[in-house]
Amino acid sequence: ASTRTVWIGGQRVQFSVAIGATVAQVAEGLAAAINANLDLVFTAAVDGVTASKVNLTARHKGTAWNGLDIRMGYYQGDVPDDGLTFTITPFTGGAGNPDLVAGMTALGDAQYHHVANPYTDGANLAAVVAEFTDRWSAGQQIEGQVWTAHAGDHAALTTLGNSLNAFPLSIMPTYGSPTPAYEVAAIYCAVAASSIDIDPARPLQTLTLKGMMAPAEKDRFDKLERNLLLWDGISTFTVTSSGLCQIERAITTYQVNDWGLNDQSYLDVETPATLSVLRRTWRARQAQKFPRHKLADDGTNFGVGQAIVTPSILKAENIALARDWEQRGWVENVDAFKAALVVERNADDRCRADHLLQPDLVNQYRKGAALIQFIV
Incomplete structure (x- = not known):
């Protein structure tokens, strides 16, 4: 007798195998256990021709289920020595x-700072990229x-990354993980949003993708493979010794500028x-400080208490x-920012002040290099 465990899309299903059970009885027990879990995205039925076969059918349509992971056992002890x-x-x-x-049209003018997208087919990615690029x-x-x-292998991920060039979009690979790609998309979004909303300039590296099951060691991308993915617009993760998936580097799919030249901007x-929060706080400061002000040239002799603003102010x-x-x-080198700052009234619209801001964004500490010169 034994207890068997099957993992379907990262969810565990257990069923019992009795002593002396026939193959057909084992199949029936497996199908019954799957159907008893109404949260699973598949239903099961013993094949009418071959009683030793269990057919799984998705509850929903779509390509999302093609890459769903199914395996007999994940943790140590999941696979008993029962001869099956x-x-x-x-x-x-x-x-x-x-x-x-x-769906993109229905968003209207409402602002969504972070969106988890489960679909990576070309048409839907094009729609999402077009909408969120325009929102910037x-x-x-x-x-x-x-x-x-995306759950594809290294070649599929490379192809996907090279087909895109959008700074609002970031893709995390899930190859080998039992957790469905659509769930990882939600996990990735939640982890990134929780950190960015606290400090947009702080790197996401080492943050745990809580809920994402690690791929088996043989299915994990090595350092060279991960580095190649980063050159092709795909983010990367690593697995700790305790089996936790952690963000290694989160990047966008932006790779080249309008002339097709490599661009790391x-x-x-x-x-x-960071740029988003700078623009947002700049707009807020303008609205708070000068909500109903008049605009005049520098040197205008206006009375005390007048709600007037000038380029110098x-x-x-x-x-x-x-x-x-x-x-x-969020920024550094403010003295250089001050020297390059330009504020002037628009020549065509005298109710408009034009600002040229060139902030130097704070960077992230990602690499450390050391030369160790030793004495013996």
């Missing part, structure tokens, strides 16, 4: 995904970042995150704000 042999055929047959175009524009200013995951997810407020950014650890 199981053969698993990968899931196939899923086609199509929901169309996110209507000067006309919208409701920017956000999109977090997703938006390589790391912390860069757009605006310039001083920008410098004060930059000092606040510096204190929060």
Whole structure:
């Protein structure tokens, strides 16, 4: 007698095998255990032709289920020595995904700082990238970042990464993990959002992807493979000695500029995150300090108490704000920022003040190099 464990999409299903059970009885027990778990995305039925075969059918349509992981045992002790042999055929047959175009339109003008996206097919990624790239524009200013995951092997991940070039989008690989890619997308988004909302410039490295099951050691990408993924717009994770998945480096899919030249401007997810908070706090400072002010040239002789702002006043407020950014650890070299700062009235629209800000964003400590010269 034994207790068997099957993992389907990262969820554990246990069933008992009695002494002397026939193969058909084992199959029936497995199917019954799967169907008893209503949270599973599959239903099970013993094959009508071959009683030793259990067919699993997805409750929903779509390609998302094709890459779902199924395995007999994950933890030590999951596979008892009962003499049974199981053969698993990968899931196939899923086609199509929901169309996110209507969903993107329905977002309206509401701002979503972090979005978990479960679909990585070309059409849906194009819709998400188009929407969230436009949200970063000067006309919208409701920017956000999109977090997703993909279960493909190294070649598939490389192909996916090289097909994209969008700084609002970040992709975490899940190859070999029993946890479905759509769940990892939600985990990745939650972990990133919780850190970025506290400090957008602090690197995400070493943060645990809580809930993501680690791939078996043979399925983990080695350092060289992970480095290649980083060159192709795919983020990476490592596995600790205790089996926890941790972010190694979180990057965007942005790789080249408009001329097709390599460009690291938006390589790391912390860069757009920091730029977002700088723009947001700048807008807030303007609204709080000058909500109903009049605009005049420098040197205008207006009376005390007048709600009037001039380019010099605006310039001083920008410098004060930059000092606040510096204190929060978002920017550095404020003196250089001050020297390069330009504020002037627009020549065509006299109700508009144009600001040129060139903040030096704080970087992340990712590499340490040391030369050890020893004496014996």
